[in-house]
Structures are given as structure tokens and as C-alpha cells.
Amino acid sequence: MYSNNRQYFEKIKQKAIEEHIPIIMDDTLEVIAKYLKDIKPTKILEIGTAVGYSAICFSKYLAQNGRIDTIERDEERIIEAKKNIKEMELEDVIHIYEGDAVEILPTLKDKYDMVFIDAAKGKYPFFLAQALRLLNDDGIIFADNILYKGYVMSDYNKHKQRTAVRNLREYIKEVTENENLETEILEVGDGLAISKLKTI
Numbered sequence: 001m002y003s004n005n006r007q008y009f010e011k012i013k014q015k016a017i018e019e020h021i022p023i024i025m026d027d028t029l030e031v032i033a034k035y036l037k038d039i040k041p042t043k044i045l046e047i048g049t050a051v052g053y054s055a056i057c058f059s060k061y062l063a064q065n066g067r068i069d070t071i072e073r074d075e076e077r078i079i080e081a082k083k084n085i086k087e088m089e090l091e092d093v094i095h096i097y098e099g100d101a102v103e104i105l106p107t108l109k110d111k112y113d114m115v116f117i118d119a120a121k122g123k124y125p126f127f128l129a130q131a132l133r134l135l136n137d138d139g140i141i142f143a144d145n146i147l148y149k150g151y152v153m154s155d156y157n158k159h160k161q162r163t164a165v166r167n168l169r170e171y172i173k174e175v176t177e178n179e180n181l182e183t184e185i186l187e188v189g190d191g192l193a194i195s196k197l198k199t200i
């Protein structure tokens with residue numbers, strides 16, 4: 001990163017925090033970064049761009065000519081993300097699919113080395129099925145906010161977020177029971193599920 005980009009990067013982060021945009025937490029990013037350093041992914045798929053903060057962070061670990069496809073449905077956030085990506089001179093690296101991931105994901109055909117799930121919690125099982133379809137043989141899936149403020153592991157279910165909690169539990173059950181996956185659930189940030197396809 002050039003030094004003016006570094007300054008702009010800090011501004012993106014501070015503005016997102018001030019505006020209560022749920023950007024990836026530092027400790028979660030640290031864990032993912034460790035994996036990405038080893039993997040050196042060529043293609044990353046992100047579900048939930050917000051203002052582009054996490055995609056910008058991940059771009060640092062891409063292989064040469066690597067690329068990130070990221071999906072966002074909120075128009076204002078898309079505008080902000082595009083502006084941020086341009087300021088960081090990453091227009092050739094980060095591509096935004098504008099619209100609902102539920103509609104966009106089934107149209108995708110490329111394979112990805114890493115999928116980062118960070119959007120509507122009620123859709124995590126659907127996102128998982130799509131991520132598995134789009135994953136390279138040695139690919140890895142990260143799912144953020146998987147423990148959702150502790151609700152997921154408690155007996156808590158009388159809440160307006162109970163659909164989210166039910167679907168996050170379903171996600172955990174599916175990745176844990178899937179024999180092709182090796183999964184770890186970490187208590188970093190808001191909870192991070194890491195699922196790697198087993199190599200035969």
C-alpha cells in the first residue's frame with residue numbers, strides 16, 4: 001500500500017466505525033489473514049461488501065493478478081464501496097456484483113479459493129450451499145458473525161432475531177456434519193467458522 005493509500009484506508013475504517021457499519025473485527029481479520037498468507041488466493045468471493053473494507057483488507061493477500069468478487073444489495077453502501085475501491089486504486093482487483101446475493105450466487109460459474117460469508121444471517125445455509133458449489137478443490141470458507149453475540153450457543157430463542165439464530169445454528173450443524181469438510185468454530189470477534197474442503 002502506498003502511504004496516501006494507507007491514510008485513506010484508515011479513513012475508510014474510521015468512517016465505517018462512526019457510521020456503525022459492521023466491518024470485520026481486527027481479531028477476526030488477523031485469523032483470516034494468517035490463512036490467506038499461506039493460501040495466496042487467486043480468486044476470493046465475498047458475500048456482503050458493505051463499504052468495501054474487508055475486501056480491501058483481503059486484497060493484500062491475493063496472488064498476482066488475483067481478484068475479489070463481492071456482492072452487495074444496499075445502494076448507498078455500493079456507492080461508498082466503489083468510491084473507496086477507487087481511492088485505493090483497486091478497481092481492477094475488486095469487482096462488485098450489485099444486488100441480492102440470493103439471486104446473484106446461483107448465476108455465478110467461476111470457482112473460488114476462498115469464500116467469505118458476511119451477509120444476512122438468515123441466509124447462511126443457502127450461502128453455504130452456494131459456497132460449496134463454487135469452491136475450488138482445496139478451497140476454504142469463512143463465515144463471520146457465526147456466534148452472533150453469544151445467542152447461537154445459548155438457549156436463547158425468544159427474540160426478534162430468532163430466525164437468524166436458527167439459521168446460524170443450522171449452518172454450524174451442516175458444516176460440522178459434512179464429511180467433506182474440516183471445520184473449526186472460533187470465538188474471535190463475533191464468532192468465525194472456518195471450513196476447509198478435505199483433500200483426498
Ligand code: SAH
Pocket residue numbers: 022023024047048049050051052053054055071072073074077099100101102118119120123
Ligand atoms: N464484509 C464487510 C461487512 C459486511 S456487513 C466488511 O467486513 O467490511 C453485511 C452487508 O451485507 C451489509 O452491507 C448488507 O447490506 C449486505 N447484505 C445482507 N444481506 C445481503 C444479501 N442477501 N445480498 C447482498 N447483500 C446483502
Ligand code: MG
Pocket residue numbers: 022023024118144145
Ligand atoms: Mg461480519
